Each structure stands twice: as C-alpha cells, then as structure tokens.
C-alpha cells in the first residue's frame with residue numbers, strides 16, 4: 077500500500093475539487109506514474125498549510141488525463157474519489173517536520189496511517205505511538221534535492237542504494253548533477269545521450285528515473301557504454317531530448333591511451349578547444365530544437381599558469397547554442413583535497429580548484445534562431461518594506 081501527497085496553492089485548489097483530479101509537474105512525474113488504483117492520496121495547500129484527506133486513486137497515475145487542467149502546468153495526474161468524509165486540518169507543516177514525512181516522495185503504510193490518524197483527531201494525536209515503526213520505512217530510495225539556485229553542492233558522488241557510475245573512475249561525474257538535469261529538462265521515457273560517458277554515471281541515473289539512455293566513450297570501461305568518438309555520433313539529426321557531457325578538462329587526468337582521446341591534449345593548446353568544438357557541433361546536430369545540453373567543465377592551474385578552460389569552452393558553445401544559465405558545482409572529492417595541498421596553495425600563493433562549471437545550453441527553435449538579438453526588459457526589484 078502506498079500513498080502520495082499532492083500539492084496545491086490557493087489559486088489551484090478549486091480546480092482539484094471541481095475536476096476531482098490531482099496533478100503535479102514533471103519534477104515529480106515519476107511518483108505519479110507509480111500510483112495505482114486505490115492508493116491513498118492527500119492534498120496539501122501550501123499557502124494555507126492545510127491538509128485535505130482522505131482520497132483514493134480512481135485509476136492509475138498518468139500523463140495528461142485532462143491536458144487543459146491548470147492550463148497544462150501539472151500534466152502528471154490522477155483521478156480521485158473521496159474515501160469517507162473529507163477533513164481539512166491546518167498547521168500540518170509541523171507534523172511533516174516532526175515525523176520526517178517527505179511530502180514530495182511516496183508514502184509508506186505507516187506514514188499514511190499517521191496522516192489519517194492526525195486528520196481524524198489532531199487534538200489527541202500521539203506521535204510517540206509511531207516513532208519506532210517509522211525507522212527504515214521509506215518507500216522511495218534516497219534522492220538528491222532538486223536544486224533551486226546556481227550553486228550546487230552535494231557531499232557524495234552518488235546517492236541511493238545502487239551505485240551510479242564508478243566512484244573509482246578518474247574524473248567520475250557526481251550523479252546528482254545528472255539527476256537534477258534530467259528532472260528539469262526531460263520527461264519519463266525521453267532519450268538522453270552522453271557522448272563521453274566514462275564509467276556510465278548517466279546510464280545508471282537514467283535507468284532509475286525511467287529515461288532512455290545512449291552512452292558512448294572512446295575507451296568504454298563497461299559493456300553498456302558503446303565505443304565511439306564523440307566527434308562523430310551515429311544518431312539522426314534532431315533525435316535526442318537531452319545531452320549531458322563531462323568532457324576532459326585538458327590532459328590533467330590520464331583516462332586511457334586511445335589515440336583519439338581528447339584528454340591527451342593540453343588545455344593550454346588551442347587544438348583542445350578545436351577538437352571539443354567538433355563534439356559541440358555533433359551535439360547540436362543530434363539534439364532536438366528547444367532541448368538542453370549540459371556541459372561540465374573545470375578550469376586549470378598547472379605549473380603556475382591559470383587557464384580559464386570553462387570560459388573558453390563556454391565561448392565555443394555559444395557559437396551554436398543559446399545559454400540558459402551557468403551553475404557553479406562545488407568540488408568535494410578531488411585528489412588535491414588534502415592537508416598537504418591546502419598548505420601548498422597558501423604557501424605558494426595559488427588556489428585549488430573549488431568548483432566546476434555546469435554550462436546549460438539550449439538548441440534554439442527555428443524561430444528563435446532568427447530572433448537571437450532580443451531586447452531585455454529589466455524588472456526592477458524593490459526592497460521589501462522600502463519605497
């Protein structure tokens with residue numbers, strides 16, 4: 077038995093009850109697709125901090141049951157019916173905090189029971205009755221947070237019960253980056269491509285989130301990564317929903333001895349960017365118009381010389397793509413994160429690399445290509461309480 081708490085606001089609540097349908101956006105779409113007939117549902121109004129329940133799923137969760145509902149903003153939907161008298165209880169946020177119930181994840185039977193008991197008799201609710209039963213009863217695997225700012229910092233390379241990529245692989249990508257990108261920019265079932273996939277972190281993240289994935293590398297370390305040069309990708313034009321690429325940052329890491337490994341060229345050599353530009357061109361060709369490419373890259377400081385690899389790659393990408401944003405990804409586990417290196421950095425007056433750039437780029441739609449010089453209308457932000 078599982079359950080789910082749908083969220084609404086004062087603006088969207090009425091439509092939920094009029095249509096007897098709950099909905100959410102693609103960030104939480106996978107949860108809705110797991111829901112089945114007779115699962116237990118609640119509705120939480122964020123504005124009024126009110127929980128409504130109990131509801132039962134009338135059928136399975138699907139995409140676009142009523143495509144026009146909430147003007148298409150919440151396409152992952154489920155039809156609902158009442159399960160007894162509907163109660164509305166205010167001040168539920170404190171119960172979520174106290175019980176550790178994650179209102180964005182699926183609920184297990186004890187979490188459902190807590191909410192049902194609280195809805196029925198909030199004045200005599202005794203949390204201690206459930207304390208022991210809650211431990212270890214999360215129904216969903218641990219997932220990283222969906223980031224809301226341009227500073228992304230996650231303490232571990234991977235998350236959840238199964239490994240994502242191989243954390244022993246030199247230059248392995250932190251899995252939460254790919255997780256965040258596919259949650260934001262793809263729908264379940266979409267095709268994601270990683271042209272320089274290394275130990276396959278993108279494959280493992282996509283599999284768990286029900287996205288299709290094709291991964292290539294010049295020297296594949298596992299059988300489901302296809303041997304291929306990223307400068308020539310065997311896929312049709314306009315056929316891919318998202319591309320993630322964590323390219324070499326120069327020749328700082330020895331990935332393999334393959335003669336076509338771009339990671340054997342120094343980032344101080346313009347040839348490095350020329351070769352990466354060939355990869356960018358291919359990515360542009362295979363990506364569907366309007367879809368997103370994420371390119372992870374770091375700068376270089378070697379032998380007293382700084383090379384702004386990130387800026388140089390960004391410049392090349394802008395020849396083809398329209399920038400969406402730049403994310404600063406904190407570096408946590410690099411080999412130089414040791415006392416000796418921190419000491420050296422201070423003594424010899426240089427800085428260790430503390431972050432990488434995640435360059436988020438979009439392949440413009442046809443009409444946007446013609447209209448790339450657009451006028452920005454700045455919004456004036458007023459300070460609260462002033463003017």
Ligand SMILES: C[S@@+](CC[C@H](N)C(=O)[O-])C[C@H]1O[C@@H](n2cnc3c(N)ncnc32)[C@H](O)[C@@H]1O
Nearest residue numbers: 247248249272273274275277294305306337338
């Ligand atoms: C930073 S690693 C990728 C790490 C990967 N995302 C992971 O999580 O394990 C960069 C990869 O680019 C690959 N590479 C270098 N030159 C390439 C080329 N011409 N075509 C395809 N892959 C290439 C290297 O073999 C290396 O595995």
